[in-house]
Amino acid sequence: MLRLxxxxxxxxxxxxxxxxxxxxxxxARWTEPENLHLTLRFIGEVPEDQAMDIDAALAEVRAxxxxxxxxxxxxxxxxxxxxxxxxxxERGAALAHLQAKVESALVRCGLPAEERKFSPHITLARLxxxxxxxxxxxxxxxxxxxxxxxxxGHITLYRSHPGNGGAVYEPLREYPLDG
Ligand code: 3AM
Numbered sequence: 338m339l340r341l342x343x344x345x346x347x348x349x350x351x352x353x354x355x356x357x358x359x360x361x362x363x364x365a366r367w368t369e370p371e372n373l374h375l376t377l378r379f380i381g382e383v384p385e386d387q388a389m390d391i392d393a394a395l396a397e398v399r400a401x402x403x404x405x406x407x408x409x410x411x412x413x414x415x416x417x418x419x420x421x422x423x424x425x426x427e428r429g430a431a432l433a434h435l436q437a438k439v440e441s442a443l444v445r446c447g448l449p450a451e452e453r454k455f456s457p458h459i460t461l462a463r464l465x466x467x468x469x470x471x472x473x474x475x476x477x478x479x480x481x482x483x484x485x486x487x488x489x490g491h492i493t494l495y496r497s498h499p500g501n502g503g504a505v506y507e508p509l510r511e512y513p514l515d516g
């Protein structure tokens with residue numbers, strides 16, 4: 338079985354900007370700069386033959402290249418259940434269009450449709466018992482964060498290797514966007 342997801346890669350410059358946001362929250366496990374990405378679709382565990390179908394389906398996706406601007410920071414969960422600190426992206430039709438194309442390609446090759454609404458974000462840190470006041474200060478200190486625009490010219494299929502020191506993400510293949 339392979340644990341897969343589809344993501345947008347970030348430029349070195351953007352990853353450095355995001356890495357610069359880290360710190361100040363006890364109980365936060367910060368994403369390593371080289372692991373920062375924007376997940377378009379989490380696929381989960383699939384057998385190898387289905388992974389090959391997924392690869393073929395992603396190779397058929399046609400969507401325009403575009404520019405991505407990062408905008409603001411936020412948290413998923415609240416209080417003791419705060420789980421993820423994230424950087425947001427400026428709303429745009431191109432990203433939503435691309436995500437919908439990826440979603441329909443995956444459903445065509447037999448994956449169950451994603452039930453949850455697409456909430457584009459870049460995971461900065463995973464939280465465990467982080468104090469609410471420190472999370473609040475993190476968010477207010479970085480409320481004006483913006484980065485980009487960054488060119489997005491391809492999507493990437495990743496394999497995730499879960500491990501004790503955090504997952505290792507292995508890029509399997511890049512699929513170019515049009516333009
Ligand atoms: O890019 P982020 O960090 O937001 O949290 C996991 C990560 O998202 C998410 O897929 C990305 C690559 O691992 N993920 C992991 N397990 C998941 C699940 N069961 C999941 N997303 C949804 N359902």
